[in-house]
Amino acid sequence: MKQENDSAKDMVVATFEIKDCHYKDNCLPTLNDMLAQATRHPIAYNDFKKDMERVTIRAIRSDLKGWKAAKRVRLDIIWGEKSKGTLRDWDNVVAAGRKIINDALVKTDTIHDDNPHYLGYGTNTFVYTDKPFVKVDIVEIEEFTR
Secondary structure: OOOEOOOOOOOEEEEEEEEOOEEOOOOOOOOOHHHHHHHEEEHHHHHHHHHHHHHHHHHHHHHHHOOOOOOEEEEEEEEEEEOOOOOOOOHHHHHHHHHHHHHHHOOOOOOOOOOOOOOEEEEEEEEEEOOOOOEEEEEOOOOOOO
16 A cells, blocks of 8 residues: 655555554663663563564564565654653654664565665654554655765
């Protein structure tokens, strides 16, 4: 299912969504959460990251059903954060979340690699809700712009 995006040449070609709370009251952890695991123990960090990747991989496989990118893409992400309690630092949410999402996209062979040749940096939009989610639009792009 293709939808037109803001630009005439950019098309949303695939979308997947991580739903429900998988880390505390949110979908994915922050960078600070991941660093805390890394300083605790290297194996604890590795297990923690793999758990978060598994959640993301399940969403990718469920929603994309084997779709693979043929061109360079960018990811436009909507971060549905919980509205009650302490608001999380957006930079920390994006840093950890994008790392987990990018690695899961590579592991599912949805994209060939997460270097700039295959993946451009997209938008990050934050909304507040009672039901946390992360919605990822994969947009084909012709040129990589910095």
